[in-house]
Amino acid sequence: MKDFFKNLPEQAVRVVVLFLILAVGLLAIRQFIIPPEMKDPVIQKISSTQREAAKGIKYAGAEICAQCHEKEPEIKKTGYHRDLACESCHGAAQKHADNPTDVKPESPRKRDYCVYCHQYNSSRPTGFPQINQETHNPRQPCINCHNPHNPKPPTTPRSCNACHAQIERAKAVSYHALIDCTVCHTAPEKHKSSPRTVIPTKPDKREFCGKCHDKGSPKKGVPTVDMAAHGEKYVCWQCHYPHTLGGI
């Protein structure tokens, strides 16, 4: 045996040693550098599944909301929105659940959110409450009349609207849409039974309109005019019709 090794030519020994180094190197690469996921599909599947499972959530789920917010779920329980998840309207709230004081979820307060579901669309199932946003109290935020946690048709009697529908419709698209009839008019109860003999009031002073429209009024976005220099002795509505768009 010793003779065999002695008789081996040196070149052969070198080749064998080189081969051995290569083999050990390859083995080491396979053992330590190639991750186990790449060697076994089963391990790959498990680690990939685990990575998927470890992803963070953004929507916390309604049960977590109810742990702190006691009032809203209680109101919601009996209404038409009882099965609606909080986050359907308020948006992803996991961050809020993690940090309730600093991160607040959004609350859609304008008309443009409710119509995602409630705008009339021919393809929607019959019986689902839908409105035409162009004619249904334009400009009014939905929450003025409907409580989003317990929505139902508003119960306020349409006492003025019943007879004065034309004014109501005109007003609904005017700048005064958000102002109730009773802000400017006081209607005695008897006006309903004998409308022509008992008449509601109209603003009889220029200062009434001046509360919003006088120069220096605190209301923002309202056109103002210097009441002292404008319109002399006339009451505003003698020239400006307050129910129509533009009011002139």
Add this chain to the structure above:
Amino acid sequence: MERRDFLKHLCWVISSGGIMSGLTADAWAAILNKDYDTTKHYYGMGIDIDKCIGCGRCMQACKTENAVPAAPFYFRTWVERYVIKTDRTVSVNTLNMESVAKPDVLPEKEVLRSFFVPKLCNQCDHPPCVQVCPVGATFKTDDGVILVDSKRCIGCRYCIQACPYGARYLHPETRVADKCTFCYHRLVKGLLPVCVEVCPQQARVFGDMKSIASPLGRFTRMNKIHVLKPSLNTDPKVYYANLDGEVN
């Protein structure tokens, strides 16, 4: 270091490597899955076409939860609007988030039927996408969800071509295939997929088919169930109720 020490160390390193690679797949599974047993679940989803109002909340929530690109052609779940005219022409349009809230009235006399069909990955029992993947990046988990290993995927798009339901897309940033995972990261935490969570109409029902008492079990018992493209023998696990024959 002496030659003897070196050899000793080498032996130690090689043998420990052997032990590492000698870990069986089961042992790996035990290490990686601590609190969630994949073999105890088998998930599916039910969709009631008669309930869907096409509000697009599921699409919106899915994009938020799963960081799907905002552009309107990347979806994990989407809603199609079917309009079947009296002359039997069928038009199908994917819901556009911007136009959901816009008034949309179809000419009543021309339309035979119109409805919304929510779609997502059908999580097929015999998934064509898994068959075609050349690198084994997409696979079926024990709980029946088809996942994509984003580390293994080479972005060749075979699976996108192979999916008969068009449920996959190539993620523009990661350049790998992406698709609905039934919100796997939520399931393991005991939460519902986010589209089910936010659906205002409960048009989507989620459940475990290994549990008779799950909402999905009730859904499949109470409704006549259809799946999409049954002739392909993909065995989808998304079950539709009140599905129109025109839908494919």
